[in-house]
Amino acid sequence: MFSDRATIYAAAGRGGDGAVAFRREKFVPRGGPSGGDGGDGGSVILVADPSLRDLTNVRNNPHLKAEDGHSGEGSNRTGSMGLDTIIPVPVGTQVLDDDEVVIVDLAAPGASATIAHGGHGGSGNRRFRTSVRQAPRTAEFGGLGDDYTLVLQLKLLADAALLGFPNIGKSSLLRRISNAKPKVADYPFTTIEPVLGIVDLAVDRQITVMDVPGLLEGAAEGHGLGLDFLAHLERAKLLLHVVDAGLPVEESIEAFVAIHRELELYQEDLSTRPRLVVLNRIDLSGEADRDVLVNELAEALDALGDISALRNVLRDEATGKPSIVPVSCVTGEGVPELMSTLGRVVPEPEITPAAEAELAQYLVYRPGRSGSANVRVLRDETGVRIIGATIEEDLKRMDDEAATQAVAHYVETRRLTPLLVRAGGKNGIIVKIGDREVPYRV
Ligand SMILES: Nc1nc2c(ncn2[C@@H]2O[C@H](COP(=O)(O)OP(=O)(O)OP(=O)(O)O)[C@@H](O)[C@H]2O)c(=O)[nH]1
Ligand SMILES: [Mg+2]
Structure with missing residues (x-):
């Protein structure tokens, strides 16, 4: 089962206690204080690991505990620090606070965030020596580590996501263009969890494409497998809206609008995401009929008028009508053209200074204090x-x-x-x- 949400209990380690000790040496009758400091407690750190698909790991092991620092010892020996607990999570994992506000977004491979800081080690008695107190018997207890209950949520990151009714050939398309091998079968809801594939567009250009379970009317209210997976579309830069060449144009348009309404109901912003219309199963019609079909579809889409789906739909430069990319997953026709279109329209990743600053902020992020640091x-x-x-x-x-x-x-x-x-x-x-x-x- 695909896990995209998990509650975790992150407990950082306590700092080690400072020691009370006095130097004992031959011929030094009253040696000074020599209690060493405790070591700092370990922290709990999350790291975005591209090899992980979902949150099953942490879901099955939700208690994330870092090691306590060790107590200081005599002869000014500092206790060793507690080991950090480093937990790998999939890229795209977000950490939410009690109010469901995203406080950490591990959106880049290797990004990390300390979600619970270890307590500081306590000072040993040698630090409490003053001119008037030469033999202090005071030492400090180690500080408590942070202790938080947090929710992790996975929102997959992909350059493009496939969108369409069940059984329309989304998984077949992902198999054609990427290294992923999602299951394909002639019945609806073959795909029951999101799959990410890597598409090689050029030697130095790869993009990720996501296949999600098919959407139905009512998906935004939880029909089909809809609601659970709409969330994963949120962070795709481009939607590949798949329609079926085996259907009459009116039915394809109805299907297109039905899916679009679900996106709109789920999230306005998602419904206006850049969109490319892909017409699958063109092997079902003869060569001559194809161009007619593509034109009719483009006309019919355009005739829908000002619906938000069309606001950012990719358009043919010559005609100004919505672009329709015809493909067949059976024969492979049109697939190279689809790939080159993707190369043109998927934005190149750019690391802006703002994005970097944001990332840095997450790296030092500290949840609101409940403890006593x-x-x-x-x-x-x-x-x-x-x-x-x-x-x-x-x-x-x-x-x-x-x-x-x-x-x-x-x-x-x-x-x-x-x-x-x-x-x-x-x-x-x-x-x-x-x-x-x-x-x-x-
Ligand atoms: N003739 C023809 N059949 C296709 C084509 N693409 C996919 N199919 C068939 O359509 C059926 C459904 O394909 P899938 O790729 O599983 O469809 P899906 O959209 O991923 O379906 P769900 O995961 O259930 O939403 C399979 O039997 C495929 O073989 C195509 O281009 N031409
Ligand atoms: Mg599928």
């Missing part, structure tokens, strides 16, 4: 000190009872409880935030 937690002999807590100002105005409650709530919502347990929270400790010190017990 800017919070630092130091532990000492009596408990912990939390630096950077958003409640620091509020606490100044609270009485003792309210402050104790506010701190407990803060610890809970910022997911700091495990740290405070490690600091001895089960027996009761003191939590210091700003000028305030409150008792805390898990």
